[in-house]
Amino acid sequence: LSTLFFIHSLAMGWQHVNGVDLYYEQSGRGKHAVLLLPGALGSTRTDFGPQLKSLNKERFTVVGWDPRGYGQSRPPDRDFPSDFFERDAKDAVDLMKALGFARFSLLGWSDGGITALIAAARNPYLIRKMVVWGSNSFVSQHDLQLYEAVRDVSKWSARMRQPMEEVYGPEIFAKMWEAWVHGIAQFAKRPEGNICMELLPLISCPTFIIHGEKDPMVPSLHPQYLLKHIKGSRLHLMPEGKHNLHLKYADEFNKLVEDFLEE
Incomplete structure (x- = not known):
């Protein structure tokens, strides 16, 4: 059962998928459907404002979603079992199917890029094209140190904390x-820190990194x-570009993405 409402040309609502209610927002009416996959703890609102607003609405139908346990897809509370990326990938694909999209492209940022890599490898016939940025397929010891350095959010700047604190308190x-830091660190215990390395050769869609x-x-x-x-x-x-290049340099990023998707 889906709940749906509209604000300006933006459809938003919840779709019941794999036992949970997933929140999504949809804009545009183009033939080419594109799913936006947010980063860690991320949501449509915090992660993809400039894309939902400004990607070409005649050519694309853009769907943003909050993965289970994130943003407005709560409850349930978010947890991080060893297969949480696989679970997100299945949820993402099943959400798009439930919304009636037979084939679609993926735009994945950070953790959302990892989810996109898995979704593209597992569903070669569904995914048209893929763009990923700020993403990794393994966790190195150096990566672990980077995560450890940002574990304590009280040391973040107020500006960095604000969007997340508005969503979660x-x-x-x-x-x-x-x-999340604990959840991502578990991959470092695997051989080579593997998250999805073995899936990369299975990806057949045009991919833009x-x-x-x-x-x-x-x-x-x-x-x-x-x-x-x-x-x-x-x-x-x-x-x-830094980690959030799609927000800071939104116009440049959106043009790169549109040109790639339209080739």
């Missing part, structure tokens, strides 16, 4: 972030690894 946000060269969270060896192991993929470097 300060206490729940701090607790969830701690759980974007990387901000000043990304403090994702060292450049990650996009290079994806480029090497995803057949026919290409990499675009943004010299000034």
Whole structure:
């Protein structure tokens, strides 16, 4: 059962998928459907405002969603079992099917990029194209140190905390972030820190990797690894880009994405 309402040309609502109610927002009326996959603890609202607002509405139908336990897809509370990326990938694909999209493209940021990689590998006939940025397919010891350095959200700047605290409240946000750091760290115990390395050769859709060269969270060896192991993929470097390059340089990012999706 889905609940649906509209604000300006934006449809929003909940769709029951795999036993949970997933929140989504949809804009545009183009033939090419595109799913936006948010980062850790992320939601449509916090992660993709400029994309929902400004991606070409004549050519694309853009769907943003809050993965289970994030944003407005609560309850349930978010947990991080060893297969949480696989679970998100299945939820994402099943949500799009439930909304009536037979084939669609993926735009995945950070954790959402990992989810997109898995979804594309597992569903080659459903995924048209994929764009990922700020994403990794394994967790190195260096990555672990980066996560550990940001574990304590009280040390974040107020500006960095604010969007998340508005969604979750300060206490729940701090607790969830701690759980996420613990959740991502579990992959470092696997051989080579593997999250989804073995799936990369199974990806057959055209894949565009974007990387901000000043990304403090994702060292450049990650996009290079994806480029090497995803057949026919290409990499675009943004010299000034950090982790949130799609927000800070939204116009440039949106144009890159539109041009790629329309090729």
